[in-house]
Amino acid sequence: MLKDKTALLLVNVGTPNNPSVQAVRRYLFQFLNDPRVIDLPWLARKILVNLIIVPFRAPKSAKLYQRLWTDEGSPLLTNTLRLQEKLQKSLDSQADVFVGMRYQEPSIRKAAASIKEGGYTRLIVLPMFPQYASSTSGTASQAVMEEIGKWNTIPHVHFINQFYNHPAFVDAFAQRIAAYQPNTYDFVLFSYHGLPNNHNDKSHPGIPSAQCECEKAMPPHGQFCYKAACYETTRLLVEKLNLQGDKFTTAFQSRLSNNWMQPFTDKTLNMLAQKGIKRLLVVAPSFTADCLETTDEIGHEYKNEFMAAGGEQLTLVESLNDSDPWVDALKQILASHL
Numbered sequence: 416m417l418k419d420k421t422a423l424l425l426v427n428v429g430t431p432n433n434p435s436v437q438a439v440r441r442y443l444f445q446f447l448n449d450p451r452v453i454d455l456p457w458l459a460r461k462i463l464v465n466l467i468i469v470p471f472r473a474p475k476s477a478k479l480y481q482r483l484w485t486d487e488g489s490p491l492l493t494n495t496l497r498l499q500e501k502l503q504k505s506l507d508s509q510a511d512v513f514v515g516m517r518y519q520e521p522s523i524r525k526a527a528a529s530i531k532e533g534g535y536t537r538l539i540v541l542p543m544f545p546q547y548a549s550s551t552s553g554t555a556s557q558a559v560m561e562e563i564g565k566w567n568t569i570p571h572v573h574f575i576n577q578f579y580n581h582p583a584f585v586d587a588f589a590q591r592i593a594a595y596q597p598n599t600y601d602f603v604l605f606s607y608h609g610l611p612n613n614h615n616d617k618s619h620p621g622i623p624s625a626q627c628e629c630e631k632a633m634p635p636h637g638q639f640c641y642k643a644a645c646y647e648t649t650r651l652l653v654e655k656l657n658l659q660g661d662k663f664t665t666a667f668q669s670r671l672s673n674n675w676m677q678p679f680t681d682k683t684l685n686m687l688a689q690k691g692i693k694r695l696l697v698v699a700p701s702f703t704a705d706c707l708e709t710t711d712e713i714g715h716e717y718k719n720e721f722m723a724a725g726g727e728q729l730t731l732v733e734s735l736n737d738s739d740p741w742v743d744a745l746k747q748i749l750a751s752h753l
């Protein structure tokens with residue numbers, strides 16, 4: 416009996432190589448020129464991204480990255496590499512674990528080259544996004560397909576394109592939140608990375624997001640609706656944590672324009688402070704590793720806004736990062752593919 420040799424490829428967004436304006440410009444240029452991220456016709460995208468967004472955004476984002484950067488580098492990358500190491504030890508000879516970032520380094524291209532070189536018979540691709548979006552899991556999977564599509568021998572390939580409702584993911588995140596004793600806070604805010612509204616509309620053609628009503632329950636067409644998956648993630652987590660209905664809400668952060676998914680996290684924070692909420696716990700379950708959007712946007716920017724609006728304490732729940740429960744959960748998510 417021939418033995419399979421399995422490679423596991425963990426994919427995430429990626430981060431600049433260093434926090435200089437030049438490196439951030441390079442990163443944003445690659446990121447925002449991805450047609451799955453800015454889905455405009457070619458010329459419109461080039462004009463908007465290269466002449467407007469990147470030149471104005473790069474110096475501002477570089478300042479944020481400089482505040483975030485540690486001696487080891489960008490948290491998104493260091494957290495992912497630590498997870499790779501721990502998962503590799505735990506999986507032992509079941510699979511060899513590789514990391515490929517969609518933008519910048521270590522690139523999907525280099526990871527794919529190592530996998531090709533290793534002569535693996537099976538490849539499991541795991542974009543590290545709990546809820547599917549074309550601009551995250553979709554583009555990650557496409558980039559991997561473009562690489563392996565050039566190979567003479569294409570191995571057995573499995574894409575795990577979302578896991579928001581996998582009991583092991585829900586358990587691991589709920590454990591993380593439970594450690595903060597959420598019932599001792601006035602309110603819990605579940606904040607997800609937002610998307611432009613038209614991106615979500617495309618996930619169920621013929622049913623505009625406005626009619627989707629996925630805030631209330633998972634609709635039958637909601638399999639790949641990012642918004643539906645986010646609301647369902649909140650429902651699964653609050654059920655595990657036994658949170659009362661008037662003690663939590665869901666909102667969307669990191670918008671690039673007002674035409675993104677609502678309610679917006681910053682507006683929600685202000686509204687909560689005005690209603691007299693003093694101690695707020697914030698959970699970010701669309702991320703599996705801490706990064707600019709959690710540590711800085713929530714833990715710094717939104718925290719300051721909440722305090723200025725009358726809040727007294729905003730605590731951000733640490734992401735799954737390389738925690739032991741997350742390593743165990745990943746093994747369960749992978750189990751049927753190994």
Ligand SMILES: C=CC1=C(C)c2cc3[nH]c(cc4nc(cc5[nH]c(cc1n2)c(C)c5CCC(=O)O)C(CCC(=O)O)=C4C)c(C)c3C=C
Pocket residue numbers: 428429430431443446451452453472476489491544548550551608609610611614671701702705706707708
């Ligand atoms: C968690 C899922 C994510 C979705 C969905 C997503 C969509 C999305 N993002 C942008 C634009 C930017 N995102 C940026 C950073 C960033 N985004 C995610 C995750 C999702 N993005 C992560 C994990 C990160 C962090 C990277 C890090 O280095 O720590 C940035 C760069 C930073 C900045 O300038 O704000 C941009 C730009 C769009 C347009 C989009 C959907 C269309």
Ligand SMILES: [Fe+2]
Pocket residue numbers: 608669
């Ligand atoms: Fe993003």
Ligand SMILES: [Fe+2]
Pocket residue numbers: 619624627628629637640642643
């Ligand atoms: Fe929907």
